[in-house]
Amino acid sequence: MDFEKLDVWRKSSRLSADLYLYFKSCKDYGFKDQITRSGLSVPSNIAEGMTRETEREKYRYLSIAKGSCAELRTQIYIGIEVQYIEKEVGKNWLNQTRLIAAMLEGLMKKLKPR
Template sequence: MNNFRNLLIWQKSMALVTGIYNSTKAFPKEEAFGLTSQIRKCAISIPSNIAEGFGRDSNKEYLRFLNISVGSLFELQTQLEIAKNISYLTTEQFNKQYEDSREVERMLISFVNKIKERK
């Protein structure tokens, strides 16, 4: 594979970012620099680190960036829970975003394990 855009995990995480942006549009304006910003930053970090790691010279470095993506994903899942708990997200919105994030999580963990096997 010669381009990170061909990775299904990158494509799915990009779709997750789009969903997150759409879901956070209705958050209160006073959250623009709080939870809204933080959720979006976490979401953006996932495909960004997948792409950045792809361009690195070694599997060790790639794994480091993929692990950053995993951390950002877990942070995002936590913040989605917070948004649901304070009624910024409906249960339906939360369930959709959380399930999408869980799909990315499973794919990302599997991808990390495959790269580890290549060592």
């Protein structure tokens, strides 16, 4: 399956791009680097996983993507708390990460190694 056709890849790619645009002028380079990296990791691991040969490998990369999604959600909470992220923007991103994680979970269940 082409990863570009997966809704979860499209949604996570869009979120990653949104993060880069939002933090373009952020001067806290440590925070900016961390949150954009975790956001970028989600669609990147989906893409890498879905091009692997075995279901076990695919599952592993989707699991990494799901972990990165949780990491991103944590950073969004902290970003809201320290006022780097506007509350409404953050709430939207939190909802997106929950949806992406649920979509990854569904895809992983289809690939669950025996």
